[in-house]
Amino acid sequence: MSNAADLVDGFGRHITYLRVSVTDRCNFRCTYCMAEHMTFLPRKELLTLGELDRVCSAFIRRGVRKLRITGGEPLVRKNILTLFQSLSRHLRNGALDELTLTTNGSKLGDYAEELASCGVKRVNVSIDSLNPKLFKTITRGGNLDVVLDGIAKAEAAGMKVKINTVVLKNTNDGEIEDLIRFAHSRGRDLTLIEVMPMGEIEEDRVDQYMPLSDVRARLADRFTLKDIPDRTGGPARYVHVAESGGRLGFITPLTHNFCESCNRVRLTCTGTLYMCLGQDDAVDLRTPIRESDDDEHLDSAIRAAIAKKPKGHDFLIERQTTTPSVLRHMSLTGG
Ligand code: SAM
Ligand code: SF4
Numbered sequence: 001m002s003n004a005a006d007l008v009d010g011f012g013r014h015i016t017y018l019r020v021s022v023t024d025r026c027n028f029r030c031t032y033c034m035a036e037h038m039t040f041l042p043r044k045e046l047l048t049l050g051e052l053d054r055v056c057s058a059f060i061r062r063g064v065r066k067l068r069i070t071g072g073e074p075l076v077r078k079n080i081l082t083l084f085q086s087l088s089r090h091l092r093n094g095a096l097d098e099l100t101l102t103t104n105g106s107k108l109g110d111y112a113e114e115l116a117s118c119g120v121k122r123v124n125v126s127i128d129s130l131n132p133k134l135f136k137t138i139t140r141g142g143n144l145d146v147v148l149d150g151i152a153k154a155e156a157a158g159m160k161v162k163i164n165t166v167v168l169k170n171t172n173d174g175e176i177e178d179l180i181r182f183a184h185s186r187g188r189d190l191t192l193i194e195v196m197p198m199g200e201i202e203e204d205r206v207d208q209y210m211p212l213s214d215v216r217a218r219l220a221d222r223f224t225l226k227d228i229p230d231r232t233g234g235p236a237r238y239v240h241v242a243e244s245g246g247r248l249g250f251i252t253p254l255t256h257n258f259c260e261s262c263n264r265v266r267l268t269c270t271g272t273l274y275m276c277l278g279q280d281d282a283v284d285l286r287t288p289i290r291e292s293d294d295d296e297h298l299d300s301a302i303r304a305a306i307a308k309k310p311k312g313h314d315f316l317i318e319r320q321t322t323t324p325s326v327l328r329h330m331s332l333t334g335g
Pocket of ligand 2: 026027028029030033034071072073104126
């Protein structure tokens, strides 16, 4: 039975946004996201594309209006287009407002037209540097030209592209002005992200961490930044940049509290539902999916999970702390 009010958590927040990681694998190894040598999950652990459709559809029946497909790199999952094709029925019948994805862009060129024909209107592409050499270093092997070509193809297919950049101290923090010009001159939003302490990596995140309050202060010397009230229910806050005429977002989970308006939950590729990016509270949805073809078990597991959504996160990056606040990598939960 469809009832949007079902997905209201214990703090009165309406859950209308589901992010789904469809794979933990990736063809890049960004230094802040993954270790160089990662052990990925055995394929049998993953939800099949059919199971992913089933669980997404269960959330949509309960009031989720926006779905973001992510990963790992979503476009490396075999036959991923079939998932977009099947989910697009919810756009056509009006149950879903938006079907979108976050990608590293390396395979966007191959999929852009088909994604657009599935009703994908917007795509987030991660670019941490416009310098091909630095891009290759940060991603441990990525090719910037291929990503730029993917963006061009997505735009040619009618999709709006937003650029995501993780700001890394002494790495790409000198490039933010270039990235603003690159994005805004072509009508794209740019969102800057602070490094989050998720998963073990080789580097110390204290060395990577750059508070966006510092970035903003520096930008304010060069640009006229005007706060705009756009809210997504997530950790992004936006400004309008007068000189470039575009929108700039700041995702600052470490320096701001955004939890009171949180409207989202995250599903991993193994069917674990995380109610908060920064907490370990999780509920297994794979068992109810596999136990029965009837969605009754699944629906009640989803309802119970939402009721347990924690009030907020407690990320912390400190010198003394050797283990990350959250042990799973972002690539498992999906950024
Ligand atoms: N592979 C795709 C990509 O890179 O866009 C989608 C998945 S990726 C995990 C989603 C977003 O999370 C990317 O913008 C990435 O830069 C960001 N990200 C990954 N690890 C992060 C971390 N530890 N802190 C902050 N952002 C992170
Ligand atoms: Fe892959 Fe995205 Fe993580 Fe980079 S940020 S390693 S592209 S999942």
